[in-house]
Amino acid sequence: MASRGDKRGATYNQLESGAERSRPILHQNAREIQPYGKIAKLPIALDEKVCAASAENLNQILADTITLRDLYKKHHWQVAGHTFYQLHLLFDKHHNEQGELVDTIAERIQSLGAISLAMAADIAETTIIPRPPRGREEAPVQISRLLEAHEILLKEARTMARQADEAGDDGTNDLLVSQVIRTNELQVWFLSEHVVDVPLVRADEAKAASPGR
Numbered sequence: 001m002a003s004r005g006d007k008r009g010a011t012y013n014q015l016e017s018g019a020e021r022s023r024p025i026l027h028q029n030a031r032e033i034q035p036y037g038k039i040a041k042l043p044i045a046l047d048e049k050v051c052a053a054s055a056e057n058l059n060q061i062l063a064d065t066i067t068l069r070d071l072y073k074k075h076h077w078q079v080a081g082h083t084f085y086q087l088h089l090l091f092d093k094h095h096n097e098q099g100e101l102v103d104t105i106a107e108r109i110q111s112l113g114a115i116s117l118a119m120a121a122d123i124a125e126t127t128i129i130p131r132p133p134r135g136r137e138e139a140p141v142q143i144s145r146l147l148e149a150h151e152i153l154l155k156e157a158r159t160m161a162r163q164a165d166e167a168g169d170d171g172t173n174d175l176l177v178s179q180v181i182r183t184n185e186l187q188v189w190f191l192s193e194h195v196v197d198v199p200l201v202r203a204d205e206a207k208a209a210s211p212g213r
């Protein structure tokens with residue numbers, strides 16, 4: 001009969017024997033199966049050239065959407081002032097909505113047989129949204145920065161939606177119009193209303209008396 005002492009004394013080979021098929025195979029490496037920029041054609045009844053053109057545009061939108069998403073999180077963490085709580089919540093809501101767009105855009109690119117950008121270094125090289133400082137900024141400056149980023153995105157999304165429409169890529173056109181453009185326009189409204197200069201408690205009677213001023 002084997003004692004506890006016998007088990008502790010079992011050799012390495014004895015312990016591993018019979019478990020070979022469940023052992024993880026580590027440190028594997030091979031050439032990538034699809035280089036970036038190449039199309040692995042899928043049967044979606046769209047020409048490869050159309051897929052490649054849409055994917056190139058969508059990767060630009062993806063890089064800018066990831067940047068805008070992250071800009072919202074930065075401002076969610078760093079906002080200050082008497083509107084802290086509402087802006088803290090609003091910035092996080094918009095961050096999450098932009099995050100959903102990121103996944104939708106990236107998966108559209110993959111559906112076109114192309115490869116979506118993913119990593120921070122590639123996003124930083126690609127985005128056309130200006131880099132913010134690392135430090136904290138006042139809430140109106142944060143909002144201005146976000147509004148400018150939204151406008152960059154909306155401008156390019158409208159151009160790309162038209163290009164997709166002309167090329168017959170209805171799926172990309174629909175994504176850009178129904179999701180990217182509409183989400184960004186709605187977020188612009190919510191942000192813009194925070195930088196309208198209206199009194200908090202007492203109405204401005206002087207301005208009411210001379211509306212043309």
Ligand SMILES: [Fe+2]
Pocket residue numbers: 076092
């Ligand atoms: Fe948070």
